[in-house]
Amino acid sequence: MAEMWVNMGPQHPFNHGLWNLRVLMDGETIKYAEPILGYLHRGWEKSMENRTYPQIIPLSDRLCYGSSMSWSHLYCMTMEELFDIEVPERGEYIRVIVLELQRIVSHLLWLMAFGVDLGNLTVMLYVIREREMFLDLLQSITGARMTYNYPRIGGVRNDLPPDFERDCIRAMDYFQGKIDDYEKLCDGSKIFRMRTEGLGVVKPADAINLGLTGPNLRASSVDVDIRRDDPYSVYEEFDFDVCTHDACDTYARYRVRMDEMRVSCDIVKQALEKIPDGPVRVKVPKNAPNKTAVARVEDPRGEGMMYVVGDGTDKPYRLSVRSPVFVYVSAANHMLKGHKIADVPSVMGSIDMCLGETDR
Amino acid sequence: MAEITACSGNLTGLEIADALSKKFAEGVTINSASPRRVYSQVNKEVFLEVCKFMKDELLFDHASLVSGVDRIDRIQAIYHITSYINNCCLMEIVVDLDHEAPEIDSVTPLWEGANYHERETYDMMGIVFKGHPDMRRIFLPDDTKFYPQRKDFKLKEVP
Numbered sequence: 001m002a003e004m005w006v007n008m009g010p011q012h013p014f015n016h017g018l019w020n021l022r023v024l025m026d027g028e029t030i031k032y033a034e035p036i037l038g039y040l041h042r043g044w045e046k047s048m049e050n051r052t053y054p055q056i057i058p059l060s061d062r063l064c065y066g067s068s069m070s071w072s073h074l075y076c077m078t079m080e081e082l083f084d085i086e087v088p089e090r091g092e093y094i095r096v097i098v099l100e101l102q103r104i105v106s107h108l109l110w111l112m113a114f115g116v117d118l119g120n121l122t123v124m125l126y127v128i129r130e131r132e133m134f135l136d137l138l139q140s141i142t143g144a145r146m147t148y149n150y151p152r153i154g155g156v157r158n159d160l161p162p163d164f165e166r167d168c169i170r171a172m173d174y175f176q177g178k179i180d181d182y183e184k185l186c187d188g189s190k191i192f193r194m195r196t197e198g199l200g201v202v203k204p205a206d207a208i209n210l211g212l213t214g215p216n217l218r219a220s221s222v223d224v225d226i227r228r229d230d231p232y233s234v235y236e237e238f239d240f241d242v243c244t245h246d247a248c249d250t251y252a253r254y255r256v257r258m259d260e261m262r263v264s265c266d267i268v269k270q271a272l273e274k275i276p277d278g279p280v281r282v283k284v285p286k287n288a289p290n291k292t293a294v295a296r297v298e299d300p301r302g303e304g305m306m307y308v309v310g311d312g313t314d315k316p317y318r319l320s321v322r323s324p325v326f327v328y329v330s331a332a333n334h335m336l337k338g339h340k341i342a343d344v345p346s347v348m349g350s351i352d353m354c355l356g357e358t359d360r
Numbered sequence: 361m362a363e364i365t366a367c368s369g370n371l372t373g374l375e376i377a378d379a380l381s382k383k384f385a386e387g388v389t390i391n392s393a394s395p396r397r398v399y400s401q402v403n404k405e406v407f408l409e410v411c412k413f414m415k416d417e418l419l420f421d422h423a424s425l426v427s428g429v430d431r432i433d434r435i436q437a438i439y440h441i442t443s444y445i446n447n448c449c450l451m452e453i454v455v456d457l458d459h460e461a462p463e464i465d466s467v468t469p470l471w472e473g474a475n476y477h478e479r480e481t482y483d484m485m486g487i488v489f490k491g492h493p494d495m496r497r498i499f500l501p502d503d504t505k506f507y508p509q510r511k512d513f514k515l516k517e518v519p
Contacts (some may be wrong), residue, residue: 050515294440322440
């Protein structure tokens with residue numbers, strides 16, 4: 001049959017955000033897939049060279065609206081490395097709590113989008129309902145629903161509100177029952193299983209070589225989690241499982257995220273038990289020293305990393321960002337080759353796209 | 361059971377730094393090393409050999425980040441490479457390049473994950489990666505004539 005190029009995007013129901021997937025088709029079979037990026041390129045890294053260090057915190061929230069806390073936290077962590085600052089212990093515990101809440105929110109947003117991709121609208125409505133509960137918790141701490149501007153270089157902006165522990169535990173207990181509901185809706189659905197199992201297989205060695213990280217790497221049966229293996233903040237203090245799955249396919253990527261939400265609930269509960277009293281923030285100097293710094297975190301989507309060059313002024317000389325999704329996109333051809341075009345939403349939906357951090 | 365597990369190796373950052381400076385007497389400078397971090401400066405000539413040695417002998421299996429810095433008198437290519445097996449160690453490699461015609465060997469044949477990072481660095485900083493399978497611009501249109509991350513490309517000052 002004649003070969004044909006099909007443009008999926010930049011406006012297409014399956015791609016969440018502005019990007020284009022050019023697919024070379026032979027009949028219904030994909031022979032080659034090429035992502036086209038840049039529709040959302042704002043020159044983030046360059047424009048940060050004109051901003052002072054504190055001004056960048058709210059802007060790093062905008063790298064990904066789905067998990068903004070983890071990006072502003074990563075930025076602040078990199079700057080603490082640069083300025084050589086120790087964060088007070090209570091500040092670190094609060095960071096872990098909000099980061100894990102953010103991880104749940106991000107995974108729920110992903111599950112919502114994934115449900116819609118596969119035509120399962122019920123799971124979308126259920127998930128969005130419970131996500132609001134966690135957004136309320138984050139709003140009670142930070143005052144905002146999605147772009148929080150909460151971490152600060154040297155700590156966090158403010159302490160936890162009164163009764164937060166009670167509200168949080170209550171939400172967690174309620175939510176853990178709700179995860180069972182989602183699993184019944186998805187795992188129990190024959191259509192969901194047919195549209196996910198055996199698709200987009202990435203073998204463990206390939207996954208590492210292609211640069212996959214985070215949940216997508218663990219779904220390829222690689223037991224790596226930066227929270228455990230290269231601990232930052234106070235993650236050393238907690239005892240938690242790293243969720244992996246052997247199937248290496250789209251279904252495995254779904255399973256890993258569902259398990260991770262349970263683990264995150266567990267970490268938040270441990271943090272609320274262990275949290276010490278004390279200050280949440282320290283003062284920092286205005287001008288950075290003349291050196292470089294690098295920090296990396298386990299973002300909800302994968303390995304987030306920032307590299308900064310300080311030059312003795314109050315503005316960064318260069319700030320460069322590693323976005324996990326930027327690397328996933330480059331693996332599109334590997335995952336899609338040989339599949340049918342109807343499987344594209346399932347496979348590309350399972351990697352959790354976010355264009356804000358991909359294009360920067 | 362997971363097939364590949366992190367931290368199953370036994371080399372720490374200090375031993376990795378030691379092995380590198382033994383193998384490459386010239387061309388590799390270790391600036392500092394701790395159990396999970398190694399900071400190094402590598403000459404352009406031996407860069408690809410160092411990377412091959414790191415991948416094959418020291419089991420560095422993941423290219424985290426490739427970026428560039430314009431230092432006015434020279435352009436630097438910065439590599440962050442991770443070894444999942446050896447203690448989740450992160451190695452930083454700084455390579456100084458000529459400002460007029462920055463060129464360096466591509467590491468994409470070793471680590472496929474560096475592919476888009478190298479394309480982005482070419483797009484933004486103008487570093488040409490020799491041996492890269494697809495050295496085109498990635499964000500900006502193909503006919504763009506400038507490299508926006510360089511310092512001679514000025515932004516408007518914020519009032």
